[in-house]
Amino acid sequence: MKNIVILISGRGSNMEAVVRAAQEQRWPARIAAVISNRADASGLAFAAAQGIATAVVANKDYATRAEFDAALQTVIDGFQPDLVVLAGFMRILTAPFVEHYAGRMLNIHPSLLPLFPGLDTHGQALAAGVSEHGATVHFVTAELDHGPMVLQASVPVLSDDTVASLSARVLSQEHVIYPQAIRWFVEDRLTVAQGAVQVDHSKT
Ligand code: GAR
Numbered sequence: 001m002k003n004i005v006i007l008i009s010g011r012g013s014n015m016e017a018v019v020r021a022a023q024e025q026r027w028p029a030r031i032a033a034v035i036s037n038r039a040d041a042s043g044l045a046f047a048a049a050q051g052i053a054t055a056v057v058a059n060k061d062y063a064t065r066a067e068f069d070a071a072l073q074t075v076i077d078g079f080q081p082d083l084v085v086l087a088g089f090m091r092i093l094t095a096p097f098v099e100h101y102a103g104r105m106l107n108i109h110p111s112l113l114p115l116f117p118g119l120d121t122h123g124q125a126l127a128a129g130v131s132e133h134g135a136t137v138h139f140v141t142a143e144l145d146h147g148p149m150v151l152q153a154s155v156p157v158l159s160d161d162t163v164a165s166l167s168a169r170v171l172s173q174e175h176v177i178y179p180q181a182i183r184w185f186v187e188d189r190l191t192v193a194q195g196a197v198q199v200d201h202s203k204t
Helices: 013-024 043-049 065-077 095-100 121-128 163-186
Strands: 002-008 029-036 053-056 083-086 105-109 132-139 149-156 190-193 196-199
Touching: 002 013, 002 043, 002 065, 002 163, 013 029, 013 043, 013 163, 029 043, 029 065, 043 053, 065 095, 083 163, 105 163, 121 132, 121 163, 132 163, 149 163, 149 196, 163 190
Parallel strands: 002 029, 002 083, 029 053, 083 105
Antiparallel strands: 105 132, 132 149, 190 196
16 A cells, blocks of 8 residues: 655645545555645645645745755655655755655646746747647656656647636646556556656556
């Protein structure tokens, strides 16, 4: 049984998709905790209603990134995680924190990386005039929105798209690929070699 700790900053719809998939598909894993850097993250209520432990480590209470990351790491490690899942966790992480969870921390980013790292990815995609956009699940490395990619989903960009319509189309795919990628991790199907992820599909 693997322990998963999920970090959120807001709505938590990806966290919700992961919790539901873990329950419905009976993963050999438990969601040990949902932790937010904001006390007002609306996703915390869903987690608590599911009987999942919740915690808030508020970045505004710490003077530096290093102090915040150290405090966050202590709370996360109290739940003995095999995997840390960043689900709309809107913080830039320090290198020691990332290193501590090397190979056991996943992120979902709302673009087809390496295109459009950073913020406002849907606005960036519309401004660039691309015909395809999407989302990427990747292992977290020290460089923001980089790291070995596990899974991507693409969606078309339509001529009348707005940030709202495009982000909704991408989000519905995020809710498919994030649970899938995490399930592969939990089932020990993922290996990383030379910066590339291999998925073992031979296991039943
Ligand atoms: C998601 O679209 C996620 O990909 C994005 O924030 C949203 C969170 O929604 N993450 C990032 O931009 C990270 N750089 P959610 O709280 O409903 O899961």
